[in-house]
Amino acid sequence: MTAETHPVEREQLMAYLDGELAGNEAARVATHLAECADCRQLEADLRSVSAQMLSWNVEPAPQQLNDGVLAALQANPSLRSAREPWNLLRFIFQHRLRIARWALAAACVCVAALVLIRVFAPSAVSNYLTEPAAELATRAHLNPYSNSSRDSKAPAHRGEAIVGAFQAMPAPASPAVGLADKTKSFSRSQQAAEAREEAKMASNMDENFVLPTAPMIARTASLKISAKDFQSARAGVDRIIASFHGFAASMTINNAVGEPQSLNAELHFPAAQCDAALAALKGLGRVEQEQQGGEEVIAQVVDLDARLKNARETETRLRDILKTRTGKVTDVLEVENQIAETRQNIEQMEGEKKQLHDRVTFSAITLDLHEEYQASLETNDPSAGRRIRNAVVDGFRAAAEGSLALLVFLLSAGPSLLLAAIIMFWPIRWVWRRLRNSAAVPAPAR
Amino acid sequence: MTSDEQLILDFQGGSQAAFAELFDRYRQPVFGFFRRRLRDTARAEELAQETFLVVLRGIERYEPRATFRTYLYSIAFKQASGEFRRAKHDPVPISTEPVAAAQQDSCDALWVRRAVEKLDEQHREVLLLREYEQLSYDEIAELLRIPVNTVRSRLFRARMELKSLLVPEVSEIKKVSS
Numbered sequence: 001m002t003a004e005t006h007p008v009e010r011e012q013l014m015a016y017l018d019g020e021l022a023g024n025e026a027a028r029v030a031t032h033l034a035e036c037a038d039c040r041q042l043e044a045d046l047r048s049v050s051a052q053m054l055s056w057n058v059e060p061a062p063q064q065l066n067d068g069v070l071a072a073l074q075a076n077p078s079l080r081s082a083r084e085p086w087n088l089l090r091f092i093f094q095h096r097l098r099i100a101r102w103a104l105a106a107a108c109v110c111v112a113a114l115v116l117i118r119v120f121a122p123s124a125v126s127n128y129l130t131e132p133a134a135e136l137a138t139r140a141h142l143n144p145y146s147n148s149s150r151d152s153k154a155p156a157h158r159g160e161a162i163v164g165a166f167q168a169m170p171a172p173a174s175p176a177v178g179l180a181d182k183t184k185s186f187s188r189s190q191q192a193a194e195a196r197e198e199a200k201m202a203s204n205m206d207e208n209f210v211l212p213t214a215p216m217i218a219r220t221a222s223l224k225i226s227a228k229d230f231q232s233a234r235a236g237v238d239r240i241i242a243s244f245h246g247f248a249a250s251m252t253i254n255n256a257v258g259e260p261q262s263l264n265a266e267l268h269f270p271a272a273q274c275d276a277a278l279a280a281l282k283g284l285g286r287v288e289q290e291q292q293g294g295e296e297v298i299a300q301v302v303d304l305d306a307r308l309k310n311a312r313e314t315e316t317r318l319r320d321i322l323k324t325r326t327g328k329v330t331d332v333l334e335v336e337n338q339i340a341e342t343r344q345n346i347e348q349m350e351g352e353k354k355q356l357h358d359r360v361t362f363s364a365i366t367l368d369l370h371e372e373y374q375a376s377l378e379t380n381d382p383s384a385g386r387r388i389r390n391a392v393v394d395g396f397r398a399a400a401e402g403s404l405a406l407l408v409f410l411l412s413a414g415p416s417l418l419l420a421a422i423i424m425f426w427p428i429r430w431v432w433r434r435l436r437n438s439a440a441v442p443a444p445a446r
Numbered sequence: 447m448t449s450d451e452q453l454i455l456d457f458q459g460g461s462q463a464a465f466a467e468l469f470d471r472y473r474q475p476v477f478g479f480f481r482r483r484l485r486d487t488a489r490a491e492e493l494a495q496e497t498f499l500v501v502l503r504g505i506e507r508y509e510p511r512a513t514f515r516t517y518l519y520s521i522a523f524k525q526a527s528g529e530f531r532r533a534k535h536d537p538v539p540i541s542t543e544p545v546a547a548a549q550q551d552s553c554d555a556l557w558v559r560r561a562v563e564k565l566d567e568q569h570r571e572v573l574l575l576r577e578y579e580q581l582s583y584d585e586i587a588e589l590l591r592i593p594v595n596t597v598r599s600r601l602f603r604a605r606m607e608l609k610s611l612l613v614p615e616v617s618e619i620k621k622v623s624s
Contacts, residue, residue, distance in 0.1 A: 010602065011598050011602045014598070014601065014602050014605065015583070015598060018576070018583070020582065020583050045606075046605055049605050049608055049609050049612070050577060050605075052554070052558055053558055053562075053573075053577045053578075053608075054577075055554035055555050055557075056482070056554075056555040056558040056559055056578075058481040058482060059481070059487070060474065061473050061474050061477035061478075062487075064495075065473060065477060065491050065494055065495050066473065068499075069469055069473075069495055069498040069499065069502070070466070070469070072498075072499050072502055073462055073465055073466070073502060074462075
């Protein structure tokens with residue numbers, strides 16, 4: 001059976017028997033079927049297969065299937081509750097035991113949660129308020145250079161905790177009183193011991209250790225100013241620096257020809273006069289951009305003071321040990337090394353403290369002053385003769401460098417190229433001869 | 447006679463009688479679907495029940511995008527596929543099953559059953575869906591997620607293969623039955 005003799009494919013015939021063909025196509029297949037014996041044979045085979053398959057019957061569905069599904073239908077709460085509101089009550093009644101169990105469990109969970117909150121929340125809150133402040137302050141006093149995990153945290157974090165303790169103090173007049181008052185909020189079990197510890201530490205405080213009560217802000221600002229007359233603006237900057245008792249930490253002036261003149265400077269003014277200095281600087285020209293900011297450094301200052309005090313005490317104790325105790329030379333040397341190390345740390349911290357103090361005392365203003373652009377007829381271009389001479393020199397240099405590069409290339413790649421040429425010579429020659437000979441063959445005579 | 451689609455929408459609207467009617471219509475076909483694919487009658491019954499329970503549980507999410515018959519058999523087909531996957535990991539001993547099945551089936555039925563079992567799996571599924579579940583080519587294509595032309599070619603090959611399988615086994619089966 002081929003497509004030439006049978007315009008109807010066998011699968012089409014099967015689809016026709018299955019009733020899957022549309023009207024026109026079905027009529028075409030039916031017409032062909034009446035004329036073609038082979039296709040009638042195929043039709044008979046297909047019908048026979050289907051008929052034989054029908055002999056495979058299965059037993060009737062068990063009754064349990066009916067019972068299971070219909071029982072589920074009756075007990076389908078979501079459907080019935082959605083469509084029949086009164087069935088909700090019936091559902092609740094039917095499942096009252098289960099609902100009661102869940103309700104009891106939920107009540108138990110709620111009670112347990114309340115109990116846990118009552119038991120743990122006060123201590124948690126008090127710990128939050130007091131533990132970081134008191135304990136961290138104490139630890140900072142005792143050993144600021146400790147390598148323990150707690151002290152290895154960022155100093156800022158420790159400083160924040162200390163500031164939190166100071167802010168929680170009722171009156172900052174006396175550190176001892178403040179810290180003693182603070183201990184009252186400790187839990188009862190820790191109160192006595194912590195109070196003793198805090199009082200002891202407070203009594204040891206240095207007289208010079210003054211707790212800051214006002215915020216310490218390191219102010220910064222940046223100005224971008226465009227001036228018509230750059231020279232007068234430049235002189236104005238100097239006047240402002242002098243009149244507000246400031247200084248220029250850095251200053252760069254650009255006077256390149258063909259470009260607008262500009263001045264970039266970092267100026268420092270006393271914090272009290274920062275606003276006035278800013279206002280004066282703004283008067284130098286048109287303000288294109290202004291930005292102001294401030295950083296609260298009180299936490300760093302307090303932290304640094306505490307560490308500094310303890311370092312000094314450590315140094316004093318070490319010196320006392322060196323004076324009063326006797327021992328081996330190695331012990332003495334070790335103590336001296338520790339004194340030197342402590343002194344180094346003290347000086348480093350003093351430097352940091354001074355830097356912080358300077359940042360607070362003097363506000364930093366970054367000034368970008370530039371001249372409004374003016375096109376200029378002046379030019380710095382070289383003369384024609386000079387340019388010709390430069391071109392000749394450049395050309396000679398390029399030729400020399402090119403020749404040298406070619407020579408270097410030949411020396412480096414030459415042997416390889418020569419070897420490749422030797423290898424490829426005979427095959428290329430053979431191919432070339434074949435092509436030449438084939439082109440030379442005369443056309444056959446007719 | 448109310449259509450299947452109308453009945454399922456009525457059931458979605460809260461009519462339990464509509465579902466009972468649908469269940470009555472498809473109880474035996476769905477059981478037969480599983481029974482012809484599984485040798486364990488109890489398991490076939492469980493899966494048939496689970497199929498109707500899936501319809502029951504998912505009625506609120508039902509959307510009439512296809513015929514209910516296709517929807518129902520797609521659920522049944524997924525159940526059967528899952529069962530086959532489980533059987534591959536944890537094969538059930540079937541040494542006694544053919545004997546029990548042979549005792550239940552008639553001679554012709556056993557003959558057809560054995561021949562069908564020898565078919566290629568893909569061809570067999572298309573043939574079963576067409577001959578016993580009476581699904582159209584389009585419905586089979588949608589259910590198996592294959593093109594209609596593929597359904598037609600697989601079905602034709604399955605029928606031709608089954609025809610060749612059925613002929614030589616006549617004498618053999620009759621010899622066994624005698």
